Amino acid sequence: MKQIKMTVLSNTSVGHDTFEMILTGDTILRSGQFIELQLPNKYLRRPFSVARYKDNTLTLLYKVLGAGTSDMTEVGFGTVFDVLSELGNTFDISNVTSPLLIGGGIGIAPLFNLANDFAEKGITANVILGFRNKDEMFYVEEFKKIANVTIATDDGSFGFAGNVVECLKRSNIAYDKYFACGPMVMLKALASHSDMGELSLEARMGCGFGACMGCTIQTTKGYARVCKEGPVFKASEVIF
Numbered sequence: 686m687k688q689i690k691m692t693v694l695s696n697t698s699v700g701h702d703t704f705e706m707i708l709t710g711d712t713i714l715r716s717g718q719f720i721e722l723q724l725p726n727k728y729l730r731r732p733f734s735v736a737r738y739k740d741n742t743l744t745l746l747y748k749v750l751g752a753g754t755s756d757m758t759e760v761g762f763g764t765v766f767d768v769l770s771e772l773g774n775t776f777d778i779s780n781v782t783s784p785l786l787i788g789g790g791i792g793i794a795p796l797f798n799l800a801n802d803f804a805e806k807g808i809t810a811n812v813i814l815g816f817r818n819k820d821e822m823f824y825v826e827e828f829k830k831i832a833n834v835t836i837a838t839d840d841g842s843f844g845f846a847g848n849v850v851e852c853l854k855r856s857n858i859a860y861d862k863y864f865a866c867g868p869m870v871m872l873k874a875l876a877s878h879s880d881m882g883e884l885s886l887e888a889r890m891g892c893g894f895g896a897c898m899g900c901t902i903q904t905t906k907g908y909a910r911v912c913k914e915g916p917v918f919k920a921s922e923v924i925f
Contacts, residue, residue: 686894687712687771693764694742696757700823702749702849703791704758707742710768714738716799717775717885717917720745721893723767724753730769732890732912734795734866735881736824745792772893773916776864776883778802785860785882786832787875788850789815789867792826795885799864805829811835811858815867850874865920873925880921886911 691710699705714720716734720743721730731753737744749755761885776799778784784803786796803810812832816822819842828834836844837852845852849871863882865875872884888911893899895913902909903924909915 686769689768689770691743691768691770692816693760693762693765695762696756699746699786699828701820703821703823704747704749705736706745706757706760708745708766708768709742710770711741713741714743714771715775716778716802717795718771718773718894719770719795719916720772721823722757722769724756724901727742727753727756729891730893732772732893734792734885734916736794736797737801738798746791746797748791769893773912774825774914776885776917778806779863782808783859783861784808784810785853785858785863786810786812787815787863787865787867788812789849789851789871790817790821791887792867792887793828793863795866796864797824797828800828800832804871804887809833812854813837813849813856813858813862815839815849815852815871816843816851846882848874850878854878863920869925870922872923876920876925882918882920884923885916886916886918886923888912888916 694707696706733745736746748898788796810832813835815837818840854912867884888900900911905922
Protein backbone atom coordinates (compact mmCIF):
# COMPACT_ATOMS: atom_id res chain seq x y z
CA MET A 686 0.00 0.00 0.00
CA LYS A 687 1.15 3.51 -0.80
CA GLN A 688 -0.50 6.83 0.13
CA ILE A 689 0.05 9.46 -2.54
CA LYS A 690 -1.41 12.55 -4.17
CA MET A 691 -2.77 12.16 -7.69
CA THR A 692 -3.80 14.92 -10.07
CA VAL A 693 -6.74 14.75 -12.47
CA LEU A 694 -5.79 15.09 -16.13
CA SER A 695 -9.27 14.51 -17.57
CA ASN A 696 -12.75 13.40 -16.57
CA THR A 697 -15.13 12.64 -19.42
CA SER A 698 -18.32 10.75 -20.17
CA VAL A 699 -17.86 7.50 -22.09
CA GLY A 700 -21.41 6.14 -21.91
CA HIS A 701 -24.71 6.27 -20.08
CA ASP A 702 -23.87 7.40 -16.52
CA THR A 703 -20.33 6.08 -17.09
CA PHE A 704 -17.17 8.16 -16.93
CA GLU A 705 -13.45 7.89 -17.57
CA MET A 706 -11.09 9.69 -15.19
CA ILE A 707 -7.35 9.87 -15.90
CA LEU A 708 -4.98 10.74 -13.05
CA THR A 709 -1.23 11.06 -12.71
CA GLY A 710 1.02 10.49 -9.72
CA ASP A 711 3.94 8.51 -8.37
CA THR A 712 2.61 4.97 -8.31
CA ILE A 713 3.02 1.55 -9.88
CA LEU A 714 0.06 -0.74 -10.47
CA ARG A 715 -0.46 -4.20 -11.91
CA SER A 716 -3.59 -5.67 -13.45
CA GLY A 717 -6.11 -6.59 -10.78
CA GLN A 718 -4.95 -4.09 -8.17
CA PHE A 719 -7.14 -1.16 -7.15
CA ILE A 720 -6.96 2.27 -5.55
CA GLU A 721 -9.04 4.13 -2.97
CA LEU A 722 -9.92 7.78 -3.48
CA GLN A 723 -10.63 10.20 -0.66
CA LEU A 724 -13.56 12.25 -1.97
CA PRO A 725 -14.27 15.72 -0.54
CA ASN A 726 -16.72 15.71 2.39
CA LYS A 727 -16.94 11.90 2.41
CA TYR A 728 -15.80 9.94 5.47
CA LEU A 729 -14.94 6.63 3.78
CA ARG A 730 -12.68 6.31 0.77
CA ARG A 731 -14.13 4.84 -2.43
CA PRO A 732 -12.46 1.80 -4.06
CA PHE A 733 -11.96 1.78 -7.84
CA SER A 734 -10.53 -0.80 -10.20
CA VAL A 735 -7.85 0.50 -12.53
CA ALA A 736 -8.71 0.23 -16.22
CA ARG A 737 -5.27 1.23 -17.47
CA TYR A 738 -1.92 1.98 -15.93
CA LYS A 739 1.05 3.31 -17.88
CA ASP A 740 3.99 5.53 -16.89
CA ASN A 741 2.50 6.83 -13.60
CA THR A 742 -0.78 7.62 -15.33
CA LEU A 743 -3.86 5.59 -14.50
CA THR A 744 -7.35 5.44 -15.92
CA LEU A 745 -10.48 4.80 -13.88
CA LEU A 746 -13.86 3.83 -15.29
CA TYR A 747 -16.73 4.56 -12.93
CA LYS A 748 -20.49 4.48 -13.03
CA VAL A 749 -22.72 6.99 -11.24
CA LEU A 750 -24.37 4.93 -8.51
CA GLY A 751 -24.62 7.32 -5.57
CA ALA A 752 -23.70 10.70 -4.14
CA GLY A 753 -19.95 10.02 -4.20
CA THR A 754 -19.70 9.02 -7.85
CA SER A 755 -22.18 11.74 -8.77
CA ASP A 756 -19.87 14.32 -7.20
CA MET A 757 -16.95 12.82 -9.11
CA THR A 758 -18.53 13.77 -12.43
CA GLU A 759 -18.00 17.45 -11.53
CA VAL A 760 -14.28 17.05 -10.86
CA GLY A 761 -12.10 19.01 -13.29
CA PHE A 762 -8.54 19.20 -14.56
CA GLY A 763 -5.94 19.82 -11.86
CA THR A 764 -7.98 18.49 -8.94
CA VAL A 765 -5.72 16.69 -6.46
CA PHE A 766 -6.92 13.53 -4.68
CA ASP A 767 -5.47 11.81 -1.66
CA VAL A 768 -5.11 8.20 -2.84
CA LEU A 769 -4.29 4.82 -1.36
CA SER A 770 -2.62 2.99 -4.23
CA GLU A 771 -1.10 -0.42 -5.00
CA LEU A 772 -3.86 -2.23 -3.10
CA GLY A 773 -4.80 -5.90 -3.45
CA ASN A 774 -3.34 -8.76 -5.45
CA THR A 775 -3.07 -9.33 -9.19
CA PHE A 776 -4.19 -11.63 -11.97
CA ASP A 777 -1.85 -14.56 -12.60
CA ILE A 778 -1.15 -14.64 -16.34
CA SER A 779 1.90 -16.89 -16.21
CA ASN A 780 1.82 -19.71 -18.75
CA VAL A 781 -1.47 -18.47 -20.25
CA THR A 782 -1.50 -18.60 -24.05
CA SER A 783 -5.23 -18.51 -24.86
CA PRO A 784 -6.87 -16.10 -22.39
CA LEU A 785 -10.58 -15.36 -22.19
CA LEU A 786 -11.66 -12.15 -20.46
CA ILE A 787 -15.28 -11.90 -19.29
CA GLY A 788 -16.72 -8.64 -17.98
CA GLY A 789 -20.14 -7.49 -16.90
CA GLY A 790 -21.07 -3.80 -16.79
CA ILE A 791 -18.56 -1.62 -14.96
CA GLY A 792 -16.76 -4.88 -14.14
CA ILE A 793 -15.04 -4.65 -17.51
CA ALA A 794 -12.72 -1.97 -16.07
CA PRO A 795 -9.82 -4.09 -14.70
CA LEU A 796 -9.97 -6.35 -17.75
CA PHE A 797 -8.88 -3.57 -20.09
CA ASN A 798 -5.45 -3.30 -18.50
CA LEU A 799 -5.24 -7.08 -18.52
CA ALA A 800 -6.04 -7.20 -22.24
CA ASN A 801 -3.23 -4.70 -22.79
CA ASP A 802 -0.87 -6.88 -20.76
CA PHE A 803 -1.56 -9.79 -23.08
CA ALA A 804 -1.28 -7.60 -26.18
CA GLU A 805 2.16 -6.45 -25.03
CA LYS A 806 3.16 -10.13 -24.84
CA GLY A 807 1.96 -10.64 -28.43
CA ILE A 808 -1.22 -12.46 -27.33
CA THR A 809 -4.63 -11.36 -28.58
CA ALA A 810 -7.19 -12.16 -25.90
CA ASN A 811 -10.77 -13.18 -26.56
CA VAL A 812 -13.14 -10.93 -24.65
CA ILE A 813 -16.85 -11.21 -23.81
CA LEU A 814 -18.40 -7.97 -22.61
CA GLY A 815 -21.90 -7.97 -21.13
CA PHE A 816 -24.28 -5.03 -20.78
CA ARG A 817 -27.97 -4.59 -19.99
CA ASN A 818 -28.64 -3.06 -23.41
CA LYS A 819 -26.87 -1.27 -26.25
CA ASP A 820 -27.33 2.14 -24.60
CA GLU A 821 -25.26 0.98 -21.61
CA MET A 822 -22.29 -0.11 -23.75
CA PHE A 823 -18.95 1.64 -23.28
CA TYR A 824 -15.25 1.10 -24.07
CA VAL A 825 -16.09 -1.44 -26.75
CA GLU A 826 -14.00 0.24 -29.45
CA GLU A 827 -11.04 0.52 -27.08
CA PHE A 828 -11.16 -3.24 -26.43
CA LYS A 829 -11.47 -3.98 -30.14
CA LYS A 830 -8.11 -2.31 -30.81
CA ILE A 831 -6.30 -4.96 -28.75
CA ALA A 832 -8.61 -7.99 -28.50
CA ASN A 833 -11.25 -10.13 -30.20
CA VAL A 834 -14.53 -8.86 -28.76
CA THR A 835 -17.96 -10.47 -28.40
CA ILE A 836 -20.83 -8.41 -27.02
CA ALA A 837 -23.80 -9.78 -25.06
CA THR A 838 -26.80 -7.71 -24.01
CA ASP A 839 -29.50 -8.88 -21.63
CA ASP A 840 -32.29 -7.54 -23.82
CA GLY A 841 -30.75 -8.61 -27.14
CA SER A 842 -30.51 -5.04 -28.45
CA PHE A 843 -26.92 -5.68 -29.58
CA GLY A 844 -24.85 -8.79 -30.18
CA PHE A 845 -25.73 -12.00 -28.35
CA ALA A 846 -29.14 -11.97 -26.67
CA GLY A 847 -28.50 -13.01 -23.09
CA ASN A 848 -25.89 -12.81 -20.38
CA VAL A 849 -22.17 -13.49 -20.70
CA VAL A 850 -22.37 -16.99 -19.23
CA GLU A 851 -25.04 -18.03 -21.72
CA CYS A 852 -22.93 -16.46 -24.45
CA LEU A 853 -19.89 -18.45 -23.35
CA LYS A 854 -21.85 -21.71 -23.28
CA ARG A 855 -23.01 -21.19 -26.86
CA SER A 856 -19.71 -19.97 -28.25
CA ASN A 857 -16.82 -21.92 -29.68
CA ILE A 858 -14.20 -19.82 -27.93
CA ALA A 859 -11.18 -21.89 -26.94
CA TYR A 860 -9.26 -20.82 -23.84
CA ASP A 861 -6.83 -22.24 -21.31
CA LYS A 862 -7.84 -19.79 -18.56
CA TYR A 863 -10.50 -17.14 -18.06
CA PHE A 864 -10.40 -13.90 -16.06
CA ALA A 865 -13.68 -12.31 -15.01
CA CYS A 866 -15.10 -9.32 -13.18
CA GLY A 867 -18.70 -8.23 -12.77
CA PRO A 868 -21.79 -8.64 -10.59
CA MET A 869 -21.63 -11.42 -8.01
CA VAL A 870 -24.53 -13.29 -9.61
CA MET A 871 -22.56 -13.38 -12.88
CA LEU A 872 -19.40 -14.62 -11.18
CA LYS A 873 -21.32 -17.31 -9.30
CA ALA A 874 -22.89 -18.61 -12.53
CA LEU A 875 -19.53 -18.52 -14.29
CA ALA A 876 -17.73 -20.41 -11.51
CA SER A 877 -20.50 -23.03 -11.56
CA HIS A 878 -20.00 -23.46 -15.29
CA SER A 879 -16.20 -23.67 -15.12
CA ASP A 880 -13.57 -23.21 -12.43
CA MET A 881 -10.74 -22.78 -14.95
CA GLY A 882 -10.20 -19.15 -14.13
CA GLU A 883 -9.87 -16.22 -11.77
CA LEU A 884 -12.55 -13.88 -10.45
CA SER A 885 -12.03 -10.25 -9.48
CA LEU A 886 -14.59 -9.56 -6.77
CA GLU A 887 -16.25 -6.27 -5.97
CA ALA A 888 -17.20 -5.47 -2.37
CA ARG A 889 -18.05 -2.64 -0.03
CA MET A 890 -14.85 -1.69 1.77
CA GLY A 891 -14.38 0.31 4.92
CA CYS A 892 -10.59 0.67 4.77
CA GLY A 893 -9.25 -1.05 1.64
CA PHE A 894 -6.19 -2.60 3.28
CA GLY A 895 -7.48 -5.38 5.53
CA ALA A 896 -7.93 -3.68 8.89
CA CYS A 897 -11.71 -3.42 9.22
CA MET A 898 -12.66 -6.93 8.02
CA GLY A 899 -15.74 -5.44 6.36
CA CYS A 900 -15.24 -7.16 3.01
CA THR A 901 -14.69 -10.69 4.32
CA ILE A 902 -15.89 -13.61 2.20
CA GLN A 903 -15.82 -17.38 2.68
CA THR A 904 -13.43 -19.50 0.64
CA THR A 905 -12.32 -23.12 0.62
CA LYS A 906 -9.23 -21.93 2.53
CA GLY A 907 -11.25 -20.14 5.21
CA TYR A 908 -12.32 -16.53 5.49
CA ALA A 909 -10.57 -13.99 3.27
CA ARG A 910 -10.69 -10.24 2.84
CA VAL A 911 -11.50 -9.04 -0.69
CA CYS A 912 -9.24 -6.01 -0.25
CA LYS A 913 -6.24 -7.88 1.16
CA GLU A 914 -6.22 -11.53 0.03
CA GLY A 915 -8.12 -10.45 -3.09
CA PRO A 916 -9.70 -8.91 -5.00
CA VAL A 917 -8.59 -11.70 -7.37
CA PHE A 918 -9.44 -15.26 -6.33
CA LYS A 919 -9.36 -18.60 -8.07
CA ALA A 920 -12.88 -19.49 -9.22
CA SER A 921 -12.51 -22.87 -7.54
CA GLU A 922 -11.93 -21.41 -4.08
CA VAL A 923 -14.78 -18.88 -3.69
CA ILE A 924 -17.80 -20.11 -1.73
CA PHE A 925 -20.83 -18.17 -2.95
